[in-house]
Amino acid sequence: MHRTGRLYGQFETLEQQKETAALGMWVFLVTEVLFFGGLFLAYTVNRSAFSTAFGAGSNTLDIKLGGFNTVVLIMSSLTMAMAVWSAQVGKKKLVSIFLIATLGLGTIFLGVKVIEYKQKFDHHLIPGLGFDMRYRSEHPTATDDPKEMAIEKEEVEKTFAVDPDTNAHGQLYFSLYFAMTGLHALHMIVGAGLLVWLIKGSFAGRFTPQYNTPVEIVGLYWHFVDIVWIYLFPLLYLIDRHR
Numbered sequence: 001m002h003r004t005g006r007l008y009g010q011f012e013t014l015e016q017q018k019e020t021a022a023l024g025m026w027v028f029l030v031t032e033v034l035f036f037g038g039l040f041l042a043y044t045v046n047r048s049a050f051s052t053a054f055g056a057g058s059n060t061l062d063i064k065l066g067g068f069n070t071v072v073l074i075m076s077s078l079t080m081a082m083a084v085w086s087a088q089v090g091k092k093k094l095v096s097i098f099l100i101a102t103l104g105l106g107t108i109f110l111g112v113k114v115i116e117y118k119q120k121f122d123h124h125l126i127p128g129l130g131f132d133m134r135y136r137s138e139h140p141t142a143t144d145d146p147k148e149m150a151i152e153k154e155e156v157e158k159t160f161a162v163d164p165d166t167n168a169h170g171q172l173y174f175s176l177y178f179a180m181t182g183l184h185a186l187h188m189i190v191g192a193g194l195l196v197w198l199i200k201g202s203f204a205g206r207f208t209p210q211y212n213t214p215v216e217i218v219g220l221y222w223h224f225v226d227i228v229w230i231y232l233f234p235l236l237y238l239i240d241r242h243r
Contacts, residue, residue: 018213025217029224032187036228039180043235046172053169055240056133056159057177060125062116066237069112070229076105077226083198084219087212095215096202102222103195106188113185120174127171127178133159177236184232187225194218 047054083098120126124135137153140146160166198218201207207215 050169057173058239087207087215
């Protein structure tokens with residue numbers, strides 16, 4: 001395979017090359033839908049069977065951090081769309097600026113997920129031998145609001161009264177939580193790597209109105225990852241949300 005300028009040898013025109021690349025990305029995204037679909041199906045079945053424990057698990061998540069991350073990803077979709085537009089109209093400096101902004105927002109998202117994961121570790125909500133839905137309410141820290149902890153403890157006890165196997169069923173919720181958000185985070189990391197590659201190309205002035213296929217294709221991937229989170233946020237954070 002060889003290239004003539006920015007055109008690969010097996011293509012006759014840049015337009016043909018662009019259409020082929022777009023088709024390939026859409027086929028890839030369909031396989032990703034099937035991939036995530038298996039997790040969504042497992043979530044649906046288990047949530048239906050163990051709704052009480054799933055609701056209790058959801059209420060342990062920090063909705064402020066989750067909401068903040070949702071806003072961050074929506075903003076990153078905007079900056080990615082602006083990067084694609086800038087490449088299409090030949091605004092080379094803006095391409096770099098918007099790609100860097102998208103990368104920065106993606107990095108913020110991943111940083112917040114690290115904070116959330118640490119919270120789950122500190123509260124003994126990692127599936128395994130040490131898992132305990134009661135741990136946080138029974139071991140408040142100096143920074144916790146006593147009234148809030150009292151309410152949380154009362155709600156946890158109500159959950160155990162309805163479902164004595166809350167710890168076992170809660171582990172199903174958090175197993176799915178870490179699987180779904182972890183897989184999403186992995187896609188974000190891959191997207192960040194692609195953005196770094198695009199940024200290097202943009203600094204070299206590679207993208208023009210005639211050739212901007214890489215920016216558009218990575219843009220499709222980034223928007224897909226953002227859309228997945230738009231589904232994950234309500235499914236994981238907003239179950240039985242009453243405070």
